[in-house]
Amino acid sequence: MARSLTKRLVSGVVPAVPFLWLVVLFLVPFLIVLKISLSDPVVAQPPYTPVFDWSDIGGFFGKLDLENFEMLVEDGIYLDATLSSVRIAGISTLLLLIVGFPIAYAMARAPVRHRPLLIALIILPFWTSFLIRIYAWVAILKPEGLLNQALMGIGLIHDPIIILNTEAAVYIGIVYAYLPFMVLPLYASLERMDNTLIEAALDLGCPPWRAFWAITVPLAMPGVIAGSLLCFIPAVGEFVIPDLLGGSETLMIGRQLWSEFFSNRDWPLASAVAILLLIILVVPIVIYRDVEARRLETQR
Amino acid sequence: MxxxxxxxxxxxxxxxxxxxxxxxxxxxxxxxxxxxxxxxxxxxxxxxxxxxxxxxxxxxxxxxxxxxxxxxxxxxxxxxxxxxxxxxxxxxxxxxxxxANMMFQSYALFPHMSVEKNIAFGLKQDGLPKADIAARVDEMLRLVQLERLAKRYPDQLSGGQRQRVALARALAKRxxxxxxxxxxxxxxxxxxxxxxxxxxxxxxxxxxxxxxxxxxxxxxxxxxxxxxxxxxxxxxxxxxxxxxxxxxxxxxxxxFVGDVNILEGKVIGQENGLWRVETAASPTPLTIDDPDEVLHAGQAVAIAIRPEKMVIRRGAAAPGTQNAVTGEVWDIGYLGDWTVYRVKLASGEILRVSRANASRFVENPIDWDEEVHLTFAPDAAVILAE
The missing domain is CATH 3.40.50.300 (P-loop containing nucleotide triphosphate hydrolases)
Structure with missing residues (x-):
């Protein structure tokens, strides 16, 4: 009896742990941010009204409004920043795919005994702080930086190229920083692929490059989608890379959020931007789930 | 001969x-x-x-x-x-x-293509017109009796069905x-x-x-x-x-092919076109009819006899019978269609003898530990020169 009780307890508690985690660390903070986004800014501590008061619940809800969201729509800068973020994240994801696929493919084709080392090498950069690695790129990309010195040293160019504080620097930074998130899911799906499928394609008269497009790429699709989402989603909200490498010209929603929050101290507006960002990012996830569900459906 | x-x-x-x-x-x-x-x-x-x-x-x-x-x-x-x-x-x-086309051991069916797309894959590589491809795919589906499963994906098929798809795909290009x-x-x-x-x-x-x-x-x-x-x-x-x-x-x-008993021995010589071979298994030399072999007296050879080519019986063979050995039933395996006896000879060797179960009931069947006599015809065995 005691055993079945323990069993029932375990089977009840175990699924509750992730739920509790999500409720405490995601749902509750989200509701707080949502509430702040519906409030008005004020120069006080905390910098928003109304503050929750048990004695006046009716008045509390009455004072909430959508003013901040109206502001987001009316002021063009938020829409521009959003579109610019999506564009930069989209181009970055494409670049990551182009760079990451050959790496993942080579890893999956490497002798089995070398693979753990290759995976370790891909993960190795995480041993150093993200922030420090991005700062290092400032030293590489600045006009008198390592890259320009090297290029001028070998006589390829005579004047330094301006890379730092341009969008190009942001792409370099994102591709560099996010590469493991693209390579690892791609590797996982390519490594699982049975090489005799390629042999079968060759045997049926399909030259290698065509077999790559007809067999390898479609079978790597789950990895392509997972890797793209893992890179696209955080890239849209990226703050550190555009702030350090992108200069003032690069418009991204993450930076906008930061300046509303810390420079303007307009917490309600910043919260509204955060909610907007969340909505933008929920869309691709829902689309992905929908596509995946339909794929599984047709295969059943 | x-x-x-x-x-x-x-x-x-x-x-x-x-x-x-x-x-x-x-x-x-x-x-x-x-x-x-x-x-x-x-x-x-x-x-x-x-x-x-x-x-x-x-x-x-x-x-x-x-x-x-x-x-x-x-x-x-x-x-x-x-x-x-x-x-x-x-x-x-x-x-x-x-x-040449190959049917792979793992079948190697493309998991992201339906049965008909799998079969059509090789034909498409040849750039055949669509109508021809469709006709050939239909023909192949009919050949392997999978017409009704054309739209299915490989992971929706049983092992036998997958095997047929693999066969049809390899045959499609003729x-x-x-x-x-x-x-x-x-x-x-x-x-x-x-x-x-x-x-x-x-x-x-x-x-x-x-x-x-x-x-x-x-x-x-x-x-x-x-x-x-x-x-x-x-x-x-x-x-x-x-x-x-x-x-x-x-x-x-x-x-490697089938079951066999091997008896090691030495050639004594040839008599009437039959080889006489001395073995530990039999007190008298064995007589083997294998005219293709070219042997010399004293040569070490192996005699191979298939289990079904020996006769097992309780009573001693008539005197003068060629190739008769005596032993004790060591093991009996009943397989339904066949019964396999493992018979231990006095020399310690164990021979396998099989007998078809031609009738459903046998009165007083041969039992464990009984003394039995094995005989085989001279042409039932083969001589393998070492």
Whole structure:
């Protein structure tokens, strides 16, 4: 009896742990941010009204409004920043795919005994702080930086190229920083692929490059989608890379959020931007789930 | 005494281009060697395979049979020697330009394509018109009886259905040669037996050359016109199933194909065209009718006798009976159709004797620990020179 009780307890508690985690660390903070986004800014501590008061619940809800969201729509800068973020994240994801696929493919084709080392090498950069690695790129990309010195040293160019504080620097930074998130899911799906499928394609008269497009790429699709989402989603909200490498010209929603929050101290507006960002990012996830569900459906 | 080769085994059909010196082989392996580093997978092997032949490469794992097939498909290149197909030297010809198609052991069906797309894949590579592709796919689906499953995906099929799709896909391009790598290995016993006959029917209907790699001797015996038994990268014997079974050239073949009892002995001499051989198993010399062997007195030989070619009985054989040995029943295995007796001789050797269970009830059957007498005819055994 005691055993079945323990069993029932375990089977009840175990699924509750992730739920509790999500409720405490995601749902509750989200509701707080949502509430702040519906409030008005004020120069006080905390910098928003109304503050929750048990004695006046009716008045509390009455004072909430959508003013901040109206502001987001009316002021063009938020829409521009959003579109610019999506564009930069989209181009970055494409670049990551182009760079990451050959790496993942080579890893999956490497002798089995070398693979753990290759995976370790891909993960190795995480041993150093993200922030420090991005700062290092400032030293590489600045006009008198390592890259320009090297290029001028070998006589390829005579004047330094301006890379730092341009969008190009942001792409370099994102591709560099996010590469493991693209390579690892791609590797996982390519490594699982049975090489005799390629042999079968060759045997049926399909030259290698065509077999790559007809067999390898479609079978790597789950990895392509997972890797793209893992890179696209955080890239849209990226703050550190555009702030350090992108200069003032690069418009991204993450930076906008930061300046509303810390420079303007307009917490309600910043919260509204955060909610907007969340909505933008929920869309691709829902689309992905929908596509995946339909794929599984047709295969059943 | 006339040679017995022609009367041996069941004759399936009168088809034997290999015994016609004028016949031109479709596939020729000429002194082919394949090395992987220091390991020799195929060792200076020569072999001819003829058009419309159902040819089996049989051998234990690691004997080089799969390497031989992969060289024919183009996935491996010979280290030395030459392979020709229909007169064309295959050296340097990539797999996608060879007129041979392969059915893989794992089937290697494309998981992201439906059954019909899988079958159409090879035809599409040839750039055939859409209508022709559709017609051929329909024809193939009918051939393997999968019309109703055309839209399914491989992971929605049973093992037997997948095997059929793999076969249809490999047949769709009507290759000169169809290569089958352990085609029935993943099927259960019942299905395997049915499929063996289906494969034979399909091969007969299409008149295509089939080359099958298998480690299952029963499968090879059932299906093949000829079998090449391979061992350590070399061919031990190429012959019809009947010859392989009844006239194995070496002890390895005798032991690998079917069950066999081996008695070691020494040749005494020849009497009336029959060999007299002295063994530990029998107090009197054994008499063996194997006129093809050229032996000399005192030579060490092995005598191979199949279990079903010996007679087991309780009473002693009449005096003067050739090849009679006495022993004790050590074990009895009842298999339904057959009963297998393991009989321990006075010399310590254990012989396997099998007897068909022709009637349902036997009064007073032979029991454990009983003394029994085994006899066999002089032509039931084969002499294998060591």
């Amino acid at each position: 006339p040679p017995k080769t022609s009367s041996v085994g069941a004759v399936r059909r009168t088809f034997s281009p290999w015994s016609d010196p004028a016949a031109v082989p479709l596939i020729r392996f000429e002194n082919v060697t394949k090395r992987f580093g220091d390991a020799v997978a195929v060792d200076n092997l020569s072999l001819n395979i003829y058009e419309s032949e159902f040819f089996c490469l049989l051998g234990p794992s690691g004997c080089g049979k799969t390497t031989l097939m992969r060289m024919l498909a183009g996935f491996e290149e010979p280290t030395e020697g030459r392979i020709t197909l229909a007169g064309q030297d295959l050296a340097g010809v990539p797999p996608y330009r060879r007129p 290759p000169k040669v169809l290569l089958l790598d352990e085609p029935l290995g993943a099927l259960d016993k019942k299905l395997r037996e049915e499929t063996q006959f289906e494969l034979m029917d399909i091969q007969h209907e299409l008149g295509m050359t089939f080359v099958v790699v298998t480690h299952d001797q029963e499968e090879a015996m059932t299906m093949a016109d000829r079998i090449a038994v391979m061992d350590h990268g070399r061919i031990a014997q190429v012959a019809t199933p009947g010859e392989i079974y009844e006239q194995p050239k070496t002890r390895f073949i005798a032991e």
